[in-house]
Amino acid sequence: MAPNTKVQPSSMPPEEEEYVKLVAPQAADRKYEIIYTNIITFTYWHLAGLYGLYLCFTTAKWATIIMSWLIFVSAAIGVTAGAHRLWAHRTYKAKLPLQILLMVFNTFAFQNTAINWVRDHRLHHKFSDTDADPHNATRGFFYSHVGWLLVKKHPEVKRRGKLIDMSDIYSNKVLVFQKNYAIPFIGMVCFILPTLIPVYCWGESLNTAWHITMLRYVANLNITFLVNSAAHLWGNKPYDKNILAAQNLSVSFAAFGEGFHNYHHVFPWDYRTAELGNNYLNLSTKFIDFFAWLGWAYDLKAVPVGMAKSRAERTGDGTNLWGWGDKDMADDERGGAEILHEKD
Template identity: 75%
Template sequence: MAPDVSSVEVIEREPEFEKLVAPQAAPRKYQIVYRNILTFGYAHLTALYGFYLACTEATWSTIIFSYILFALAAIGITAGAHRLWTHRAYKAKLPLQIILVVLNSLAFQNTAIDWVRDHRLHHRYSDTDADPHNATRGFFYSHVGWLLVRKHEEVKRRGKFIDMSDIYANPVLRFQKKYAIPFIGTICFVLPTIIPMYFFGESLKTAWCIAVLRYVLNLHIAFLVNSAAHLWGNKPYDRTIKPVQSLPVSFVAFGEGFHNYHHVFPWDYRTAELGNNYLNLTTIFIDFFAKIGWAYDLKSVTDDMIQSRAERTGDGTNMWGFGDKKNVENKFE
C-alpha cells in the first residue's frame, strides 16, 4: 500500500552555512526603513511630552496605573516571549499562557512569534551578522538601530531555518499573530488610554501621551538587554563571549541582565543564579505560578555545574561583579 504523502511534512534541509565566529561584523550598506524612523520619532516625541504631562497635569492614579502596566508588560516579554516560548525553560498551562500573551501584547515588540524567531536566531549566532541586533556594531545599532534599517542578509538567510515548529503549533500564539492589529492595538494603546480617561478623569491628550511614554520606556528597558548587557559588565561564566552580567540592567529589566550566565545556560528558567531573586522579579512570578500548578517542568542548572563552568572559563568575578581576577589571564593560556 502506498504511503499517504499528503500527511508527510516536507522540511527544507538547512544548507551548510559559512561559520561565523563572534565578535563578527562585516562591512555593510545600511538601507534605512523610513517608516520606522517616522514611527519611532513620533513615539519618542510623544513620550517626551508625556513625561512633561506626567510632571504637570496627570493624576497620581494615572501614574501608578501606568507603572503597573509597565511592570506587567515587562513580564509579558521576560516570562512569556523569552523564558517560556523562546527557550522552553518551563511549561505553562493554558490559563497562564493566555495571561502571558495578553501581557506580551501590552509590551508590543511585534508578535511573540516574530520575537521568538529573532531571539532564537540571536542565541544561535550571537554577536555576528546573523544576529538581528549584533552588538559587535556598537551600542546604538544593538539598542535600536537594527530596527531602523533592513535586516542583514545573513539574518534573512539563516532565519528561514530556525526551528519554529513548537511555536506555530501553539494556538495561543497563532491567535495573537492572526489578530495582531486589533488585539495588540487594543491592549497596548486603546485600553491604557481609555481607562485613565474614564476612571481618573484624564484628558485624551494626557492619557494618550502617558500611554505612549509607558510603551517607549518598556521598549528601551528591553533594548538594554540587547545592547548594554552585551557591552559593559563582568563575565564570571564565559570570558570569551560578549554577553555580560549587568546589575543596572537586571534592576530595571526584572532580572534579565545576568546575561553572561544566560548565554552559557539559556535553558535555565531563572536566567540567573539562585540567590539574586530580589533583582529577578520574573523568577518570582514564575515561582508563584509553579506553586499553584500553572507553571511546571521548571529547568535549572545545578550549583556544581555553575561553579565548575565559572572556574573553567569565567573571568574570576562572581555574579555580582566582585572577586579576585588575579592570574585570570594565565588560566586561559
C-alpha cells in the same frame, strides 16, 4: 574588540553547505538600507514619551500614573517570563490560563508579535554577535539598541532565519491567535484601552492619557533594548570570558532580572536566567515561582550550583557580582539543592 570579518567552513548538513560558519564577534562591511517610516515612528514615540513624562509631573492624575505603572510591570513580565523564558527558551511549561495571561501581558509590550519575537531571539542565540544576529552587538551600542530596527535586516538574518525551528510556536494556539489578530488586538490592548480607561473612568484628559501611554510604551521598549545593547557591551563575564554577553546589575534591575546575561548565554535553559543567589532583582523569577506554587507553571529547569560553579572556574574571567565562595555560599548551595528538588 575589533569585528571579525572571517568565516569558517560549515559543519552543517550537505543540503545547507552554502552556509558558512560565522565566528563571533563578526560584522562584515555592509550597506545600510534605512527604513524611513520606522525612523519617523520611533522618533514620534520617543518625543511623545518625553512629553508624557513632563505631564506626569504637571497635569496627570495619580490614578493614570498608577495604572500605567501596573501595565508597565505586566508588559515587562509578558516579555521576560512569557516571550523569553517560556516560549523562546522553553525553560518551563505553563498551563493554558497562564499562557493566556502571559500573551495578554506580552501584548501590552508590543514588541512585534510573540511569534516574531521568539524567532528573532532564537536566531540571536544561535548566531550571537554575528551578522546573522538581528541586533548584532559587534556593530556597537546604537545598532544593537535600536538601530537594527531602523534599517532593513541583514541578508544573513533572512537566510539563517530559515534554519530556526519554530514548529512548537506555530502549534501554540494562544500565540497564533495573537499573530492572526495582531493589528486589532495589539492596537486595542497596548494603546487604545490604556488611553481610554483613564479618560472615561476618572476624567483624565485625552492628551494626557495618550502621552502617558506613549511614555509607558517606550519605557518598556528601551528596557528590553538594554538587554540587547548594554548587557552585550559592559559588565563582568564570570561564566564565559570569550563572549560579548555580560553580567550587568543596572540592566538586571531595570529589566526584571534579565541582566545576568553572561550566565544566560552560557545556560539559556535556566528559567531564572541568573545563578542561584542572584534573584534579588529578578521579579520575573518570583512571578514564575508564584505560579509554580499555584500549579500553573511546572517543569522548571534550573542549573545545578556545581555545574555553574565549575563552568565559572573553567571559562570565566575570574570576576563575579555577588561572590562565589563568599561566607554565604554554603547556605546558597543548600538552598539551591532544595529549590531544584522542588522543581524537578
